[in-house]
Amino acid sequence: MSLLQDEFAQADGLRYLNHAAVAPWPKRATRAVQSFAEENLHLGARGYPDWLIIERRLRERLARLLNSSTTADIALVKNTSEALSFVAFGLDWATGDQVVISDQEFPSNRVVWEALKRFGVEVLQVSLDVPDPEGALLAACGPRTRLMSISAVQYASGLRLDLQRLGHGCRQSGVLFCVDAIQQLGALPFDVQAIDCAFAMADGHKWMLGPEGLGVFYCRSDLREQLKLHEYGWHMLEHPGDYERADWEPSRTARRFECGSPNMLGAMALEASLSLLEEVGMEQVALALGERVQWLQDGLARIPGVQLLSPLDPVRRAGILNFRLDGWENQALFERLRAEQVVCAQRGGGIRFSPHFYTQPRVIEETLSLLRQMADA
Numbered sequence: 136m137s138l139l140q141d142e143f144a145q146a147d148g149l150r151y152l153n154h155a156a157v158a159p160w161p162k163r164a165t166r167a168v169q170s171f172a173e174e175n176l177h178l179g180a181r182g183y184p185d186w187l188i189i190e191r192r193l194r195e196r197l198a199r200l201l202n203s204s205t206t207a208d209i210a211l212v213k214n215t216s217e218a219l220s221f222v223a224f225g226l227d228w229a230t231g232d233q234v235v236i237s238d239q240e241f242p243s244n245r246v247v248w249e250a251l252k253r254f255g256v257e258v259l260q261v262s263l264d265v266p267d268p269e270g271a272l273l274a275a276c277g278p279r280t281r282l283m284s285i286s287a288v289q290y291a292s293g294l295r296l297d298l299q300r301l302g303h304g305c306r307q308s309g310v311l312f313c314v315d316a317i318q319q320l321g322a323l324p325f326d327v328q329a330i331d332c333a334f335a336m337a338d339g340h341k342w343m344l345g346p347e348g349l350g351v352f353y354c355r356s357d358l359r360e361q362l363k364l365h366e367y368g369w370h371m372l373e374h375p376g377d378y379e380r381a382d383w384e385p386s387r388t389a390r391r392f393e394c395g396s397p398n399m400l401g402a403m404a405l406e407a408s409l410s411l412l413e414e415v416g417m418e419q420v421a422l423a424l425g426e427r428v429q430w431l432q433d434g435l436a437r438i439p440g441v442q443l444l445s446p447l448d449p450v451r452r453a454g455i456l457n458f459r460l461d462g463w464e465n466q467a468l469f470e471r472l473r474a475e476q477v478v479c480a481q482r483g484g485g486i487r488f489s490p491h492f493y494t495q496p497r498v499i500e501e502t503l504s505l506l507r508q509m510a511d512a
């Protein structure tokens with residue numbers, strides 16, 4: 136792991152516990168962007184064919200990260216919201232169709248379904264605050280349910296769902312299973328085949344350690360042509376370089392969702408960040424992250440007045456821990472932590488900590504010690 140510490144160069148004294156929001160980049164992503172900028176300065180796009188090789192490598196890395204059997208199922212998108220919109224506005228809806236979501240979803244995975252109201256689509260929000268959330272979600276699926284859309288890990292509470300069970304249940308009842316994977320991809324292994332999902336999406340700027348503005352959309356092959364397209368351009372065509380050609384058809388691969396020029400700058404950075412995750416290996420990343428979350432959780436639990444709002448069972452969480460401290464308003468606590476260089480977030484009625492696999496012990500120890508002082512004050 137010491138080699139890994141060399142990949143991160145966060146400022147002295149900074150305590151970065153905010154990977155569930157926007158992550159710092161590793162050095163290799165920073166270098167990739169710097170050298171891309173230099174190349175553009177001196178050579179423009181003379182090396183474009185080499186850029187395409189990196190873009191292809193990125194697609195391959197994403198396919199492996201999702202365990203997609205082919206890059207043909209992978210589209211590069213702007214963000215999670217865009218991919219969710221491709222699904223929501225790509226499917227053909229009938230009045231009375233239902234979509235099942237949870238009552239804890241980030242707005243991206245709620246608003247997009249509510250926006251289908253004009254087609255007569257009804258959204259059922261299922262409470263996850265029950266002993267068996269997967270059972271509740273599956274029980275909400277009736278004869279009119281077309282799709283279930285759920286975050287793999289809830290953004291505020293950090294609750295991780297049993298995606299395999301949900302995917303299996305959806306398959307059995309003929310419901311399309313859509314997974315907002317942004318809070319899991321890059322933190323824990325993720326496997327579109329094992330969970331039998333129809334669609335999955337995530338942006339690169341959280342656990343994947345990439346920049347904002349470049350994400351991944353997995354669309355199962357047999358569903359690709361069922362999604363109506365709403366964005367057209369040269370890049371999404373079956374023959375994208377054949378500019379003189381009059382006839383055209385959308386690409387047979389998921390590139391059909393990429394209308395025009397790619398986000399090449401983002402691709403340089405994300406490809407580099409993912410190379411690090413692949414070198415470490417997702418099993419190892421998950422193990423190291425799990426140790427850090429457990430360490431934080433144990434430390435928080437020993438501080439008088441701390442109420443942990445996240446699930447305590449390791450199988451029920453990924454990289455997010457949410458808590459409150461008696462005697463402190465969340466806003467005041469958040470501001471005090473920020474003043475002490477603890478970078479975290481205020482979410483879901485508490486303070487959200489989200490370390491990553493490389494987070495140094497110092498960061499955790501110092502943060503816990505600060506909170507102990509605040510609890511005593």
Ligand SMILES: Cc1ncc(COP(=O)(O)O)c(C=O)c1O
Pocket residue numbers: 155156213214215216217241243244286288289290315317318337338350
């Ligand atoms: C569960 C979840 N979905 C989606 C998003 C945002 O998605 P994007 O900005 O990639 O559209 C977030 C960001 O916090 C999130 O936590």
